[in-house]
Amino acid sequence: MTDRLDRARDDFSRSIGFLLQRAHHAFRARIVAALAGSGLNPGQLAIVAALASVNDLSQRELTRLTDIEKSSMVIFLNQLEADGWVERRTHPTDRRAHAIHLSEAGRARLGPVGQRLAAAEATFLHGLSDEEARQLAGLLHRLADR
Numbered sequence: 001m002t003d004r005l006d007r008a009r010d011d012f013s014r015s016i017g018f019l020l021q022r023a024h025h026a027f028r029a030r031i032v033a034a035l036a037g038s039g040l041n042p043g044q045l046a047i048v049a050a051l052a053s054v055n056d057l058s059q060r061e062l063t064r065l066t067d068i069e070k071s072s073m074v075i076f077l078n079q080l081e082a083d084g085w086v087e088r089r090t091h092p093t094d095r096r097a098h099a100i101h102l103s104e105a106g107r108a109r110l111g112p113v114g115q116r117l118a119a120a121e122a123t124f125l126h127g128l129s130d131e132e133a134r135q136l137a138g139l140l141h142r143l144a145d146r
Contacts, residue, residue, distance in 0.1 A: 030120035038113045039083050043068070044076045045117075048085060051102035052110055056089070058097045085109070 012018040031042050040048060046066040051057065057065065063073050077100060080086045085106035091097040102110070125133050 027121075027124050030124050031117065034116040034120040035113065038109065040085070040113065043072065044080055044085075047073075047076055047080065047100075048102065048106065048110060051086065051100060052107065052114075055101050056092065056099040058091055058094065058099060060097070062100055080106075 028042060031045070035041065035045065046068065047062060050062060050065050054065075059070075059073060059077065062068070062077075063070055066073075068076065077086065077088075081088060084103055087101045087103045088098040089101050091099040125136075128136065
């Protein structure tokens with residue numbers, strides 16, 4: 001039975017999709033562990049990270065920036081607002097829209113979470129040189145930005 005499984009794994013290991021799925025699974029497990037106790041889930045992480053870089057984004061801008069589906073964005077933002085991570089404010093240039101803002105409490109809570117996330121990424125990339133990690137990031141950007 002093991003020989004059959006080894007052959008199957010060898011066949012799968014030629015598939016980029018399978019390898020990406022395995023890498024994603026391994027990385028996501030580290031991210032989930034790093035987020036434990038923070039009140040954030042991986043789906044919300046892109047929103048909080050985006051707002052840490054560029055505050056006061058509209059929901060539409062956040063959706064475009066993070067590639068999160070509109071209906072999921074609403075659910076994530078409602079929960080993030082209820083948990084004190086973000087605030088909805090009047091948009092500075094569009095009175096019909098809200099600007100989503102990372103709250104002061106959210107920014108303060110993000111510091112330790114960011115450190116744990118950076119450590120999780122470093123652990124995941126352990127065994128790759130800095131140049132290999134840059135190459136991997138570059139290749140993933142090229143594929144994702146098509």
